[in-house]
Amino acid sequence: MNILAFDSSSKALSVALLTDGLLLGEVTLNLKKNHSTTLMTTIDFLMAQVGMEAKDLDRIAVAQGPGSYTGLRLAATVGKTLAFSLNKELVGLSSLLAIANRVQDDEAYVVPMIDARRGNAYAALYKNGQQIIADQHCNFSEFLADLSEKVSDFSKVIFTGESENFVDAIQNAGFSKEQIIADSLGKLPSAYEIGKIAENLVPENVHAFVPKYLKKVEAEEKWLESHEKAENTPDDYVQRV
Structure with a gap:
């Protein structure tokens, strides 16, 4: 099984490619940068270096959270887009488990x-x-x-x-x-650890896949603090998209 795994849930960015549990290559950037400018270029670079094409992938593995809101949204979006467009399996797992497994x-x-x-x-x-x-x-x-x-x-x-x-x-x-x-x-987070764990997980529904934030966005918390719920307002009146 060929797995592309990546983690952008914290300051560090990690991308790895594995075949049947064997690490083919891993790139980790320990820099406080906007991962949106580096994730796809890092994936492209790594796949080119190991000589693998997108069609060769079997599964996409993503650090699903918790962590940075922006980083988690980025990973989920890229993972879902790749899985859907390439018709590949998608799995997500805990960012903290990936760190612990090191x-x-x-x-x-x-x-x-x-x-x-x-x-x-x-x-x-x-x-x-x-x-x-x-x-x-x-x-x-x-x-x-x-x-x-x-x-x-x-x-x-x-x-x-x-x-x-x-x-x-x-x-x-x-x-x-x-x-x-x-x-x-x-x-540091390791996409290699994510890939190893992901090999044994059950694929998820691509369309239903969402990050696991574990905390409301700060702007949402401030809004809730300053607005009392209107009487008889349904619980799902304000929804996270």
Whole structure:
């Protein structure tokens, strides 16, 4: 099975091509840039370098969220467009799971995170690829308090992803700095990991495929704060498109 996988859910952009689980090539850009200007050119470059044409693909795999609103919309749009126009299978999976799977330690509890600003994060808890605490948008200090109730051995917890702004909070919660992956390559999102996981997933309905934001857009939140729901207004009066 030939899989094109990509992740634009955070600051980094990652694109990979796999054949039957074998990595043919992967490009990762760890730059704060508009992914809309680089995603398709990166896909084109990678496919040209490995000598693969669009018709050769069997499946498109996309990091479905959580993460950056713009990045998730971009990935979903590109994934759906390619899958529909080429008549290929489409699968989506957790951006946090893809980060967590870079930690090659079956005994470790892994906390992948994406910085959501102002002390907030998208975070979860995984062990050996299995979800223990669901992906969520959270105040990270509160997440750490919840984490302490789920894990009996603090020494087996590893933090990875966009952890730079949470080092103090992690240490104040009783964990050591050595439990935070500092190597930039080791904590970056990997489209290769997405492709490996995606090989065993059930294809999704292309038309129904949507990002998993886990949080309302900031503009929507502000609108809801300043507008009381009109009496007898149906719950679905305001819909996200």
